Amino acid sequence: MTEPVADPAALFDDDYLYFFEERLEGVSDADTDRIWKVLDLAPGMEVLDLGCGHGRIANRLAERGCRVTGLDLSGTFLERAREVAAARGVTVEYLHEDMRNMTWSGRFDRVVNFGNAFGFFDDADDQQVLAKVAEALRPGGRFLLETINYPRYVRDWQPSSVEEHHGDLVADVHRLDPLTNRSIATRTTIRDGRIRREPSSHRLHTYTELRDWLRGAGFTSIDGFGEDGAPLTAEHRRLMVVAGR
Template structure:
């Protein structure tokens, strides 16, 4: 079976910001509140936002007094993050890089991976990301990973979704590969009369599977909650895994 394609450069670009950034920003204050509570954050802590996107969580945590580093592979996202940080009057160290090869060891008190920013690689590389994240933490440090809840997604699976903005469209056609636990997506973007296609996928996890991976990566305790920090159930659209090193 051939590997599906993940075209990160053409997925995480200006079109993504055009269609999705405003919607995401509208919920970012509440999500930053949740991150703060789940990770027991305090001013002065060193925090790594892993795959930070356009900085919507990083900037809000920095506003509360944490020293934040945001890493992402998209230069477009990082430029937007820096602009927003400047507008908010906060200092965040935004770094272009690959989450499979993190340049820090024992540097951070907390790591954040938010809005399905994990699961973009082969299983081997996804496991490497967890090991790398664990290595960046000081002893007793914590990580929070926000993902789709596999049980809820599989039960209510949608084979296609459409996002519209001012007559422009994003059309996603989904295929859930049960052999690899991947949601494979063929995205069509129609904007300003131009049409292009972008393939990508995201690995999905049951809690027990991801807990096993995280314990193997060096974390000592692993727990999970649902959206908004409520109990994780079959109806929870999100699964937030919190682990301690």
């Protein structure tokens, strides 16, 4: 069966920032603390924020003394990331690129993929991304992939959700496809009298599946944690997979 895919650049644009940036900024300091701890980061380390979005993590890591590269497919997000970096007085190398096209070899001490930024391509491409991450890391480097914790997601699953911001609305209607393990949705945005619909398809993974994919990509040590940093349980909302070379 052909797996449906989405266009991340179309999904993550100015409308997304309008509805969700404020909320994300509210948790970004805590998210950065969590990343710093679980990856054992230190000033001076070379870090790749893969799927960096609008730079909420990359800019904070740079403030703490890391040498950060941010890569994303959304030009809108990168423009915002650069604006914030300038306002904060930090330097981040932001690249407008598809993560499937990475060509680094042994450059980074750490790679971060945070906040559901993995799973928008088909399985073969996603597995190739993991192989490219392994190649981009120096020996002894570590990779953090943070996403939905599948058992909790299935238990709490709802077929629709609505967000309101200053009288504007964004609504997602979605279904879970058990044949592809994808959440397939249509997002309807109503903003300033304009109506826009955009399809999406996000691949969901269990910890064991990601563990096996990471092993296949060349990682040798793989651990799973919840959003609190404790060993993963079915009750955790978020999954953090930490893999080392």
